[in-house]
Amino acid sequence: MGFYVGIDLGTTNSAIAGTTGGGDLRIFRSADGTDVLPSVLYVDKRGHRLYGQRAYQQAMLSPENVAAGFKRLMGTNTPIDLQGAGLSLTAEECSSDILKVLVGQAYTETGTSEVSGTVVTIPAAFNQMQSEATLRAARAAGLESVALLQEPVAAAMASISQSRTPGGQFLVYDLGGGTFDLALVQSLSGSVSILAHEGINMLGGRDFDRILVNNVVRPWLLEHFDLPDDFQANPKYRRIIRVAGLAVEKTKIALSAQERETIFASDDEVRVTDASGQDIHLDIPIDRTTYERLIADKLDETIALCHKILKDSGYRSDDIDRVVFIGGPSKTPAVRERVSRELGVPADLTVDPMTAVALGAAIYAESRDWNGGATSRKTTRSSTALGTALELRLDHPARVSANKARVRIKVSTPGVTGCVILIESQTGWSTERMPLSDGMSIDLRTDDMGVNTFRVTVFDRSGRPLPEASGTFEITRTHSSAAAIPATQTLAVKVLDSTAGDRNLLEVLIAKGTPLPASGSKAFRAARTIRAGDGGHIDLELFQQAPGVSAPELNLPVGVFRIASEDLAENAIIRTGDQIVFHWQMNDSGLLRATVELPSAGQTFDTPKYYVDQAGHRSFEGTDGARMAESALQNAQEELEKAQTVVGAGAVQTIDGLAGRLAEQRRSLTLADDADAKRAIAEEGRHIRQDIARLLDQPENRARLLEHELGEIKGLFNRVARDTVDFRTNERFDQLARTATQELARSTDKALESTEKILGELKRLTSQTLWQDPMFIVAQFRLIAEERHLAIDKELFGQQVRDGLAAIERDDMPTVRRIFFEIVENQVNLGSAVRGAGDLASIMRS
Ligand code: ADP
Numbered sequence: 126m127g128f129y130v131g132i133d134l135g136t137t138n139s140a141i142a143g144t145t146g147g148g149d150l151r152i153f154r155s156a157d158g159t160d161v162l163p164s165v166l167y168v169d170k171r172g173h174r175l176y177g178q179r180a181y182q183q184a185m186l187s188p189e190n191v192a193a194g195f196k197r198l199m200g201t202n203t204p205i206d207l208q209g210a211g212l213s214l215t216a217e218e219c220s221s222d223i224l225k226v227l228v229g230q231a232y233t234e235t236g237t238s239e240v241s242g243t244v245v246t247i248p249a250a251f252n253q254m255q256s257e258a259t260l261r262a263a264r265a266a267g268l269e270s271v272a273l274l275q276e277p278v279a280a281a282m283a284s285i286s287q288s289r290t291p292g293g294q295f296l297v298y299d300l301g302g303g304t305f306d307l308a309l310v311q312s313l314s315g316s317v318s319i320l321a322h323e324g325i326n327m328l329g330g331r332d333f334d335r336i337l338v339n340n341v342v343r344p345w346l347l348e349h350f351d352l353p354d355d356f357q358a359n360p361k362y363r364r365i366i367r368v369a370g371l372a373v374e375k376t377k378i379a380l381s382a383q384e385r386e387t388i389f390a391s392d393d394e395v396r397v398t399d400a401s402g403q404d405i406h407l408d409i410p411i412d413r414t415t416y417e418r419l420i421a422d423k424l425d426e427t428i429a430l431c432h433k434i435l436k437d438s439g440y441r442s443d444d445i446d447r448v449v450f451i452g453g454p455s456k457t458p459a460v461r462e463r464v465s466r467e468l469g470v471p472a473d474l475t476v477d478p479m480t481a482v483a484l485g486a487a488i489y490a491e492s493r494d495w496n497g498g499a500t501s502r503k504t505t506r507s508s509t510a511l512g513t514a515l516e517l518r519l520d521h522p523a524r525v526s527a528n529k530a531r532v533r534i535k536v537s538t539p540g541v542t543g544c545v546i547l548i549e550s551q552t553g554w555s556t557e558r559m560p561l562s563d564g565m566s567i568d569l570r571t572d573d574m575g576v577n578t579f580r581v582t583v584f585d586r587s588g589r590p591l592p593e594a595s596g597t598f599e600i601t602r603t604h605s606s607a608a609a610i611p612a613t614q615t616l617a618v619k620v621l622d623s624t625a626g627d628r629n630l631l632e633v634l635i636a637k638g639t640p641l642p643a644s645g646s647k648a649f650r651a652a653r654t655i656r657a658g659d660g661g662h663i664d665l666e667l668f669q670q671a672p673g674v675s676a677p678e679l680n681l682p683v684g685v686f687r688i689a690s691e692d693l694a695e696n697a698i699i700r701t702g703d704q705i706v707f708h709w710q711m712n713d714s715g716l717l718r719a720t721v722e723l724p725s726a727g728q729t730f731d732t733p734k735y736y737v738d739q740a741g742h743r744s745f746e747g748t749d750g751a752r753m754a755e756s757a758l759q760n761a762q763e764e765l766e767k768a769q770t771v772v773g774a775g776a777v778q779t780i781d782g783l784a785g786r787l788a789e790q791r792r793s794l795t796l797a798d799d800a801d802a803k804r805a806i807a808e809e810g811r812h813i814r815q816d817i818a819r820l821l822d823q824p825e826n827r828a829r830l831l832e833h834e835l836g837e838i839k840g841l842f843n844r845v846a847r848d849t850v851d852f853r854t855n856e857r858f859d860q861l862a863r864t865a866t867q868e869l870a871r872s873t874d875k876a877l878e879s880t881e882k883i884l885g886e887l888k889r890l891t892s893q894t895l896w897q898d899p900m901f902i903v904a905q906f907r908l909i910a911e912e913r914h915l916a917i918d919k920e921l922f923g924q925q926v927r928d929g930l931a932a933i934e935r936d937d938m939p940t941v942r943r944i945f946f947e948i949v950e951n952q953v954n955l956g957s958a959v960r961g962a963g964d965l966a967s968i969m970r971s
């Protein structure tokens with residue numbers, strides 16, 4: 126029958142649920158007897174580890190021994206330092222530990238460790254690298270058959286399983302410890318998919334705790350004790366704030382169930398004295414209304430986002446069946462009440478916000494056919510053949526989620542006139558005796574969760590049972606119908622496009638919405654020549670493509686398949702134009718596997734060796750992290766200034782909005798104290814640039830954008846190239862520029878296309894000239910030599926800079942230029958403008 130497990134691996138809390146496919150779907154509780162396990166790890170000096178609630182208590186008091194919130198760092202190499210334990214772990218290792226503890230809870234409660242399939246949930250916004258990291262953590266925890274599922278989809282499945290109407294649209298409102306995630310989920314003919322999702326990064330239960338500390342605890346302390354105004358900044362008093370953090374959280378949770386509570390901590394717990402030597406304690410009564418008033422602004426923000434997601438997706442409140450509430454803070458009565466009332470959408474009150482995601486994941490796990498790692502939808506129809514003398518075939522569903530099912534009877538032998546059929550279930554329910562006929566259908570009741578067994582009996586004309594035409598069949602009733610999960614993101618490959626000068630574009634490999642699992646092959650051609658052992662390489666670079674943004678540098682890089690010259694068979698050669706075939710498979714967790722085939726060389730390369738987690742897998746720690754985030758915002762700033770000069774008056778509001786978002790990120794950066802906050806800021810910088818690119822891409826802006834770029838390239842050429850190049854190159858440049866201006870003036874679609882082409886040619890000419898000029902090369906090199914913070918391999922970067930400087934000393938410009946582009950390759954992709962030919966894709970469309 127199988128044992129299926131669903132795990133909600135949360136930032137703050139995790140939960141595990143399981144089912145054996147019958148009606149026994151349930152939560153496996155932690156050793157403390159709670160439904161959820163805090164996702165916290167405590168390691169003491171001797172290396173002894175504690176998890177969950179006990180580790181969480183320590184988190185506030187001795188943070189230097191505790192890892193918490195590590196889910197936000199999944200898919201990056203940022204180390205989590207447990208200084209108190211002299212240990213440094215990755216987010217993946219911490220997650221793996223939590224998964225082991227959770228699975229242990231399931232083993233303890235069921236006495237079995239034979240899991241047929243485990244589904245681990247991930248946020249809707251997780252990218253390929255974060256998903257891969259989650260899967261690796263599960264493998265490291267000893268789980269074998271694992272699939273991933275998006276949290277809002279799991280929540281929706283839990284909700285559907287409780288409901289009579291499986292179809293429709295839901296809003297999944299997930300207010301967690303640190304973030305607010307909102308998804309519009311649709312369930313349609315057996316397929317559950319996310320239509321849209323949004324989020325607010327720094328809004329969750331922890332912020333509510335902070336609000337309570339700042340607005341209630343702090344004034345109370347200042348009033349009752351002899352403390353300086355800025356006592357929070359003083360290390361001597363730091364412990365008060367930590368203890369207060371724990372105390373307010375307890376109070377806040379209590380206020381979800383009762384009207385009044387006290388924020389309390391005894392002087393024994395606080396263990397700090399004020400300036401007059403008095404022991405500090407906390408004893409602050411607070412009522413629910415006061416608390417709810419304090420968080421009202423934050424709630425408004427979430428409600429505004431709900432309105433926005435509906436509007437952006439073209440839905441009205443009437444189209445939404447219900448709001449499914451997920452996450453601890455949504456247990457606050459005001460949250461459910463206000464959100465539901467102000468949206469005019471009923472709340473789903475059947476699912477528990479703390480456990481719905483795990484339960485939904487278990488339901489999904491049970492609905493899959495597990496064979497190894499790959500899963501597919503279980504067959505949903507079945508056919509049972511009975512009898513030899515009288516041939517009967519029964520067509521019926523194999524699995525249903527409702528309490529009824531229909532069976533169709535096919536009789537392929539003549540002479541059934543006068544025969545009668547009866548179907549009984551093992552629960553005691555039965556049909557009437559009905560005259561048997563070919564093509565008749567009979568409604569059955571599937572009252573039991575799990576397997577329902579039915580007995581068919583056929584009686585002949587004289588009422589005697591015909592044993593050879595009788596028998597049994599089964600219909601399994603599941604919690605929710607097996608649902609297909611479509612691809613959640615568009616994956617695309619970077620290709621060289623030479624229709625208008627040389628530039629990089631993205632070619633879609635798997636479009637968002639493709640039903641999974643899926644597979645396919647796509648042929649490209651080599652855009653350069655490499656020979657065995659010549660040091661060259663050809664890359665298939667994959668990006669997660671944002672809708673409508675075709676420039677690779679504005680999208681998130683997720684991995685590279687590299688064919689390096691040393692991997693080629695002896696004497697093999699790949700020539701420009703040779704075919705390169707990419708065979709890919711995406712399983713239903715959204716994870717990609719691929720092989721690369723070179724028909725001309727007769728070679729095929731597998732994934733494991735060639736999948737490189739590169740730029741995205743970076744750390745945003747310390748000052749380097751701050752400088753990376755700063756660079757990302759700087760890039761956005763430059764794009765915004767360009768957009769300001771290009772777009773017309775019609776887009777002033779859009780520009781102002783973007784400027785506001787950028788300013789907000791700048792403010793956040795001054796406050797950002799951890800790697801995750803800086804990563805989020807850099808990511809938002811990229812989103813702002815994507816929106817600018819979409820704006821500039823609109824047809825009404827096309828001519829103005831070309832005019833702007835033409836002006837820029839002319840200016841650049843005059844400044845740095847005109848005086849150093851020969852007469853003929855100057856002539857050629859001016860000739861082209863004149864034609865471009867004339868074409869632009871005609872402003873027909875065709876003329877604009879030709880302007881674009883000439884512009885490409887002008888850029889190529891300028892760049893070619895510049896990269897011949899020693900002064901330019903040296904200046905560029907000196908600039909990039911300052912960008913240590915962007916280097917992926919810092920040691921390599923050091924070596925590259927030393928080699929480059931030595932080459933400058935001996936005036937060896939070709940080498941300086943080569944090293945410059947090697948440094949570019951060793952850089953994080955923050956989407957800086959193309960730096961020259963070194964960045965061009967090594968493959969093209971076939
Ligand atoms: P995550 O999705 O980040 O793992 P959870 O959904 O478990 O987080 O939410 C954790 C947050 O919920 C914490 O800030 C906690 O204080 C808060 N919380 C937990 N239970 C309640 C409750 N009954 N009422 C209000 N807040 C709660």
Ligand code: MG
Pocket residue numbers: 135136299301452
């Ligand atoms: Mg959660």
